[in-house]
Amino acid sequence: MVVNDASSSNAFSFISKGWREVRDSADADLQLIKDRANSFKNLATSFDREIENFFNSASSFSVPAIGSGSSPPAEIEFVKKLQPKISEIRRVYSSPDFSKTVLEKWKPRTRIRIDLSAIKNAIVSEVEDGDRVIDGDGVRKWNRVRFREFWGESRGENEIEDVHVNRDWEPIQALKTRLREFEKRSSSAEMFEGFKNGDFVEKVKSSLRSICKDPEDSKEVAPLDVPELLASLVRQSGSFLDQIGIRTDVCDKIVENLCNKRKNQLLWGTSTGETSVIENVNVNDELDARIASVLESTGHCYDGGFWTGQGKHIPSDGKRHVAIVTTASLPWMTGTAVNPLFRAAYLAQSAKQSVTLLVPWLSMSDQELVYPNHLTFSSPEEQETYIRKWLEERVGFKPDFKISFYPGKFSKERRSIIPAGDTSQFVPSKDADIAILEEPEHLNWYHHGRRWTDKFNHVVGVVHTNYLEYIKREKNGALQAFLVKHINNWVIRAYCHKVLRLSAATQDLPKSVICNVHGVNPKFLKIGEKVDEDRKLGNIAFSKGAYFLGKMVWAKGYRELIDLLAKHKHDLHGFNLDVFGNGEDAHEVQSAAKKLELNVNFLRGRDHADDSLHGYKVFINPSVSDVLCTATAEALAMGKFVVCADHPSNDFFRSFPNCLTYKSSEDFVAKVKEALENEPRPLTPEERYNLSWEAATQRFLEYSDLNKVLNSDKELESNNTDGKAIRKSISTPSLTEVVDGGLAFAHYCLTGNELLRLCTGAIPGTRDYDGQHCKDLHLQPPQVENPIYTW
Template sequence: MINLGMETTRPSAAASSGTAEKAFSFLSKGWREVRDSAGADLKLMRARANSFKDLADRELENFLNSASAFSAPPLPPAEGAIAEIEFVKRIQPKLSEIRRAYSSPDFSRKVLERWSPKATIRIDLSAIKNAIVSEADVAGGFLDFRIEGVQGRRKVRWKGWESEGEEEEKEEWEPIRMLKTGLKEIERKSQSTDIFGNFAGSELVEKLKLSLRSISKEPQECKEILPLDLPELLAYFVKQSGPLFDQLGIRRDICDKIVEVLCSKQKDYLVSHSLSASEESLLRNENINDELDLRIASVLQSTGHHYDGGLWNDAAKHESTDKKRHVAIVTTASLPWMTGTAVNPLFRAAYLARTAKQNVTLMVPWLCKSDQELVYPNSMTFNSPEEQEAYIRNWLEERVGFKADFKISFYPGKFAKERRSIIPAGDTSQFISRKEADIAILEEPEHLNWYHHGKRWTDTFNHVVGVVHTNYLEYIKREKNGAIQAFFVKHINNLIARAYCHKVLRLSAATQDLPKSVICNVHGVNPKFLKVGEKIAAERERGEQAFSKGAYFLGKMVWAKGYRELIDLLAKHKNDLEDFKLDIYGNGEDSHEVQSAARKLDLNLNFLKGRDHADDSLHGYKVFINPSVSDVLCTATAEALAMGKFVICTDHPSNDFFRSFPNCLTYKTTEDFVARVKEAMASEPQPLTPEERYHLSWEAATQRFMEYSELDKVLSSDSNVSREGANPKNIMKKSVSMPNLSGMVDGGLAFAHYCLTGNEILRLATGAIPGSRDYDKQHCIDLHLLPPQVQNPVYGW
């Protein structure tokens, strides 16, 4: 339609007439050119039809001649040849008749007339001319170009405003009409027979009907979904601004209350104007937030809008080419450094790969020899990654008792002496091949991404899970100007968790409350410790003395690992624990200071060299003491419980997981500590039950990890299958229909972090290792890598 009724001023008669004449001349000239072109095409089609006819005549003549040649063969022909000749003789009269028919001029003329357009097509251009210059028509009317008639004759018709409301019935698309007719026929048969008894009214038929209605939706149906009003837009903006309000300190329940106030008065209106009757019945028990989401989605779908990505994120994700999914576990340490981030991810990789449901790759840092001498115990070094990989696999198989089938890969890392930690060098994500970039498990995601300058993990991987191991804020507060540093690190950690992870698992409530996080202990105990516990329980059943020693403490000898709290407790109650003796096993940077402080206070402490907790010399101790408040989840505590020992620890969130074990004795005050020590030294620990042993095992830890990280849903092939009674959100996929403001905020934070970590001055000011934005020459030699300038060239003029 061309609407000419919106003009508010009328041009002069002369101007209107001149314009009309020019328009009429232009249209006439154009139509003559189209007609001439159509005539030339028609002549060409006729010429080609004549050539095809001549070719068919020749081929038929050859066919008949060859059939006649076979009519009198010199030798008796086979039965097949005789049948073929008889067939040709029978059809020869009919072929001659057909040949005469299509050779006639009338036949060619009729065929060409049916397949070609009309030689002359008339269009009434005078109507256009009259409409332009007509004063009455300009005042209130519009042109209506329509195709009418069976042969597609085109007409230009002028309609007044009085006929604007008349809507002609839209013809339905032929395939859809035929499919609907078929479904109606099946339903009719199902009512009269028992064969289709279970088919009519089934979920499949109803969904197919709904799909057909959506495909062939009439314009009137689209008009039923009214546009969004201002309260709805404000409510959705407040709802999607949750991440921003979290950073500003505004509680989430306040945001929910604002949304409810904005939309509560229109709740019935939303349901009645946005959803069908079936969807409305499903939403009767839903809250206003779900109804608002579906309202927004329905409006966007009615406009045909489809959201494929955001401002910052990459919509293209990896899709696995084989049947198995790929899990990449990235950690910040490696054996032989006996730290939690080296041991626990190694066990996680082994037990995830043991199920054989997914391929697993463990990524660990590779240190140059100069850094290896500073980190690994007893000056142990490796000449190649293959040599270190062999050491790791031998250590693991000796403890788990089975051959773990997973891949070990290395990425460049550098050791920070001041922080006693390994910092990734370069973009860690680039060392995971594209076909394996499916699911990522970031052990210590904040540590891995403090100085990460590369691709965003959530853009590279389909699902990213972060596991928080360390309470960094507690360590930082002990340093100079620790309160200020902790303030900035807290917000940086929030940014990293929000920008680079889909889900974050905190081992205990001792860590900071990160976005997208849940609390769950997903670590287990080395099977070797559980076997020691079973052995000690068997000895006690036979009446043998299982524990021949008293109490001990084991841990890296740095003040933050609980040595300060331990010395203060023993010094304050020195007289109450006069006969109490404690053996301490550990090595570390603060060894000299810790031992000097104990000697000055004349404490009854026996300092011994650090060793593996599974060492036979430690099996005879009955009591393990751990006063640390900086741990997130002490691995040594879990190992001591697995061996059937008493554990005395502080009443702290890091020990919440151990409270359910009867051998775990917690204290709140220093007086409670003395009472717990005397109680443990005077009694015997209870043997672990099978349920308690399983609760400590890596099998149970892996099951908890799969559940709380939502990895079981991601890996399950049935995760996208609709189930009876599913949430109404499954009716309409909002994530595909509309942008998510929270995702846009996360992408913006990731982009800002990328820009900040790309500046070397800012990196050095925040404590990064110089030159750690890219790996160095020695890493290229050890890991057989191309130089960074070749991997990521900088183009210039």
């Protein structure tokens, strides 16, 4: 339970204030009683003294004799008759025990319905502390007011009271009436109106229950101790520690051990049931709540740290805006060109959001190097028409989303497209709501512009490529991989809120979860359905053997394939493999296979859905550099066998019965023979759905937290209704956010230096787009967009 210190403090303040008011009122009434009692005493003393003076004057008064039989004056006779009565009054009412005797026999005529014992005790305590009298011997004694003596002992309704006692003297009767009024006022609902309010009472009860059972801790929130401070420091420094090589799991264990020390101290003297409840609480949540309660008790309110974004766009048209930014575009048939295109199409089917797809625009010279079959475009509009036509032929509907272009340049060394200029500026501020960065590390290696998390409300990164595996194959690969690993961590922390890794084959990035959020082209699922129909009709579905399809570069699995075939040439006697692909390493791959005399037929690359590939029964994919091979998913969708390595990139496909994984080269031979000798099993409806883009889109919405964002009317509103997350976000400063902001600022400064960019492998002139991009995309020159003011 989370401690609501603000409510408990307000409750105790209200109780203390009401208590003081009651005590002050009681003090005033007791003082009035004392004043009236003193006035009665003074009146009796004064009256007694006047009587004595009268008797003395009467005894010394001499009247001239009129005659021997003359009588005393009538006034003296009247006084002599009155003297016995006055003596009786003086004897009774001037007695020291008069007040005690009379008050003991008083009977209250109303019953107190509210238990005011605490208030009475407080009043008695105040009287005991403040009232002292000096007796006749000069000794100080306590003059205590006791309610039992004051009101008299309670009697039953049938008890008979002394008639003479009930005959009160009129001033005493008035005093008793005054005291009854005070009693009624002190027990009235007006004084405790706040306590009778149900909401207030519930808040007070909740606050009191949430206070620690230790009496000392219940008074105020205990400050953070040393283990808690160290745990918080270690946890908040996780990003920095990870950058210097200390793994996240090590930091988590340190935090858990430190928190357990504090927990063990709190559990001393508790019961077994209470211990189990505390142990079930998440350590991080418990520490967050503890820090938040201490900060709130001090009145601190955290409004944000350094380098935090301000003025983010909040949609006013009732729809959220999603911008998908990717690093490649059709007709380049690569995963980062195809998969983001399908993601945009299926996300746009929902009326909750509008979608914009940002793809790179290449100049004519770069298009000739990248796009196959010498296909080029003279304008972005022409390329957009080609993209939409290709997509509509495969999804079977007309997607409603916008396609925009940003400047890009092709790097021959890296064999990839690098953004030129600030990519984020090509999303208008009014549409800057949600960003999906396909290959976020690639997009931000040389990003010199506004921070994505400052401009957008929610930024999701989707990791497609295992760059570390590719880099390790190059010269000085181990050193380069070490540097790239930490640079990837750097840019991910600086520019993303959430990261999705398609498989565990990628590096362990911060803020990331593993989930396959890619589906297959609906056309492949239709091909698989047609194969099942042919089987039911008795037709031969597969008339060919095994094949491999992929871009012809060594990193795509060609090295592993040639090694396996060369090692088991005799075990696979008579086995022929057709290979489809084009690429920079095509000549070397073919030369190596020819030199080893392998039974491999090399054919030009083609679309996996081409009719010429439908008759193959077995797809072989020995690659261990893929993150999630799209061709493997497409082969399974078409009802084929897939023989692949036992590798994290293939974890998603293990549940399919037609997926045969091997752990060794000997196992590879066994799986290939098993596939060639048997027929694939038809896919079940559930397996077919899991391969579809509908299922992939649902997984993407769930794991990227977009379900919460898109279904919320407020910016990034959490579904957590217990108030804990809101309270932590307001009260608890996050060192991680400060570190991430500092990393973004440092990255911005470093990427602004052209010399540092060139030293790290950037394409010259990519900090800003060039004149050709301005002409093709109708852009203002960079010096106009970002002027530099000098003297």
